[in-house]
Amino acid sequence: MTIRDLRKNYETKTGTVAAVRGVDLAIGTGEVVAVLGPNGAGKSTTVATILGLTQPSAGTVEVFGKTPRDAVTEGLVGAMLQQGNLLEDVTVAEVIGMIAGLHKHPMPAEQAMRMAGVTDIADRYCTKLSGGQRQRVRFAMALVGDPRLLVLDEPTAAMDVGSRRDFWQAMRSFTDTGRTVLFATHYLDEAEEFADRVVLLRDGRVVADGTVAEVRGSVTGSVLRAVVPGATLADLLRLPGVTGGELRGDRAELSCDDSDTALRALLVEHPLAHHFQITAMGLEEAFLSLTSTEEPLAGSSISTEEPLAGSSISTEESR
Numbered sequence: 001m002t003i004r005d006l007r008k009n010y011e012t013k014t015g016t017v018a019a020v021r022g023v024d025l026a027i028g029t030g031e032v033v034a035v036l037g038p039n040g041a042g043k044s045t046t047v048a049t050i051l052g053l054t055q056p057s058a059g060t061v062e063v064f065g066k067t068p069r070d071a072v073t074e075g076l077v078g079a080m081l082q083q084g085n086l087l088e089d090v091t092v093a094e095v096i097g098m099i100a101g102l103h104k105h106p107m108p109a110e111q112a113m114r115m116a117g118v119t120d121i122a123d124r125y126c127t128k129l130s131g132g133q134r135q136r137v138r139f140a141m142a143l144v145g146d147p148r149l150l151v152l153d154e155p156t157a158a159m160d161v162g163s164r165r166d167f168w169q170a171m172r173s174f175t176d177t178g179r180t181v182l183f184a185t186h187y188l189d190e191a192e193e194f195a196d197r198v199v200l201l202r203d204g205r206v207v208a209d210g211t212v213a214e215v216r217g218s219v220t221g222s223v224l225r226a227v228v229p230g231a232t233l234a235d236l237l238r239l240p241g242v243t244g245g246e247l248r249g250d251r252a253e254l255s256c257d258d259s260d261t262a263l264r265a266l267l268v269e270h271p272l273a274h275h276f277q278i279t280a281m282g283l284e285e286a287f288l289s290l291t292s293t294e295e296p297l298a299g300s301s302i303s304t305e306e307p308l309a310g311s312s313i314s315t316e317e318s319r
């Protein structure tokens with residue numbers, strides 16, 4: 001699947017919303033790719049264009065060398081979206097059987113139900129299912145066409161921890177067969193555990209693209225917290241070793257590329273500072289740092305305007 005300079009604008013009563021602002025993405029067969037990003041980053045819009053549900057304002061999307069619509073029509077793509085009701089008054093087995101009947105080359109309905117972990121609820125009515133069970137039924141519906149590419153938009157959004165685990169276990173049986181999967185998620189742990197590659201979107205742009213380890217490695221540094229009476233944020237941001245930060249009252253939280261130097265300078269310039277705490281920047285903070293629009297901890301070591309400039313990360317510019 002190849003996306004080139006994808007742009008999507010929505011016209012609203014209050015003006016134009018630029019939901020996707022130039023996304024480039026090439027995904028190879030067998031890759032499992034997580035698309036991460038905060039609310040409004042453009043994940044669902046990107047997914048919708050891959051499925052041919054919405055037309056790009058500019059740029060192109062090619063799926064197995066075809067337009068998204070043709071690829072979907074030919075049964076090459078399966079989808080599990082955030083919305084969509086299940087039919088009433090039919091059982092799980094009936095609905096999966098119906099969907100199988102719509103496809104040219106479906107897998108046996110029993111196989112799809114087994115893979116999605118819904119065999120034990122096959123005779124239940126769809127209206128009588130829990131949120132997690134409904135999602136697994138949607139998963140079986142997406143699988144039964146035997147797609148080569150599966151696209152999922154926040155598949156576990158309505159699930160509790162146990163259901164999420166069951167869902168991803170079911171997903172493994174699909175990805176183990178070498179199929180391509182692209183899923184949008186808010187959950188970092190899901191991306192870390194199941195994706196070969198993560199693509200971070202922010203404000204409709206790709207800000208990082210690589211393995212979880214590469215993205216984690218691209219954001220190194222630590223956080224220095226201290227109480228600093230009488231300081232302004234500008235004072236603190238000028239300290240050597242500090243790359244960004246925020247100040248709430250007299251509590252400072254500074255991201256640092258050299259926290260030792262920052263701490264020494266802080267003590268010299270603000271002798272009344274106290275309650276020091278230095279912690280390493282974790283993966284969670286790295287992702288927050290890369291995807292935050294408020295840029296509280298993102299400093300000069302991470303470009304917030306351009307895609308990540310880290311050498312190990314392939315960005316839209318290097319693709």
Ligand SMILES: Nc1ncnc2c1ncn2[C@@H]1O[C@H](COP(=O)(O)OP(=O)(O)OP(=O)(O)O)[C@@H](O)[C@H]1O
Nearest residue numbers: 010012017019037038039040041042043044045046
């Ligand atoms: N149909 C629409 N009409 C107008 N604006 C829209 C429409 N769909 C999305 N948007 C806007 O486009 C931007 C991107 O939305 P999108 O749903 O693609 O982001 P997202 O990353 O999937 O967010 P979330 O995590 O909340 O689902 C947001 O500002 C959103 O408000």
